[in-house]
Amino acid sequence: MKFFLDTANLKDIGWAAPAGLIDGVTTNPSLLARHAGDLEPQDVLKEICSLVEGPVSAEVVAVDTEGMLAEARRLARLADNIVVKIPMLETGMVAVRRLAAEGIRTNVTLCFSSVQCLVAAKAGATYVSPFIGRLDDVGHDGLDVIRETRAMFDNYDLGTQILAASLRHPRHVAEAALIGADAATMPPEVLRKLLQHPLTDRGLEQFLADWKTRSARRKATV
Ligand code: E4P
Numbered sequence: 001m002k003f004f005l006d007t008a009n010l011k012d013i014g015w016a017a018p019a020g021l022i023d024g025v026t027t028n029p030s031l032l033a034r035h036a037g038d039l040e041p042q043d044v045l046k047e048i049c050s051l052v053e054g055p056v057s058a059e060v061v062a063v064d065t066e067g068m069l070a071e072a073r074r075l076a077r078l079a080d081n082i083v084v085k086i087p088m089l090e091t092g093m094v095a096v097r098r099l100a101a102e103g104i105r106t107n108v109t110l111c112f113s114s115v116q117c118l119v120a121a122k123a124g125a126t127y128v129s130p131f132i133g134r135l136d137d138v139g140h141d142g143l144d145v146i147r148e149t150r151a152m153f154d155n156y157d158l159g160t161q162i163l164a165a166s167l168r169h170p171r172h173v174a175e176a177a178l179i180g181a182d183a184a185t186m187p188p189e190v191l192r193k194l195l196q197h198p199l200t201d202r203g204l205e206q207f208l209a210d211w212k213t214r215s216a217r218r219k220a221t222v
Helices: 010-016 029-035 041-051 065-078 090-102 114-123 132-137 142-155 170-179 188-194 198-221
Strands: 002-006 024-026 056-059 082-087 106-111 127-130 161-164 183-186
Touching (some): 010 188, 041 056, 041 065, 056 106, 065 082, 065 090, 090 106, 106 114, 114 127, 114 142, 127 142, 132 170, 142 170, 161 170
Parallel strands (some): 002 024, 002 183, 024 056, 082 106, 127 161, 161 183
């Protein structure tokens, strides 16, 4: 399973990428608005693309097909590893089909049902992003969308990758992996939590304390 960092924060990417913890990055207009500061969004995207080798999702803000296509082509020119995020709209599906024909990779975002993912896959999307946490927030089981989408894509041998998005905690990541999502995108705090367990800390503390005691004992006997 590929891990993507869901952020436009260069500091967090600068932590996770060199540590080899991530395979790519996803951004969205909200994340860029939050983290770009005085920089131009395209400069932030270029910087992100230089920090990670894998795919970097950058989203269009146009909602009409021609506007999306123009923006997508501009974004794709920023770096070889850009994947253009297109919202799940009818106009978006027309754009995805045309971009696929041009060899531009796409990530269809804001998917909240398995049939939306199916439509996006049929249009030629490289990735579909079902939003798990936001579905949970409104009382649904977001993981059901991943489950159904996995079965549909397997039934028809569709190559579109399922990118589990809007993940709120490590259990979401675990469940998405068990179902067979191809990738998971998560905020830095969730990635950090994947590394942690209180029993790891307690166990290490004990190992080091025992080692110190042994060393002190040996020193005392020589
Ligand atoms: C996906 O690519 C989105 O950027 C993201 O996962 C949305 O997550 P949120 O619901 O935490 O905003």
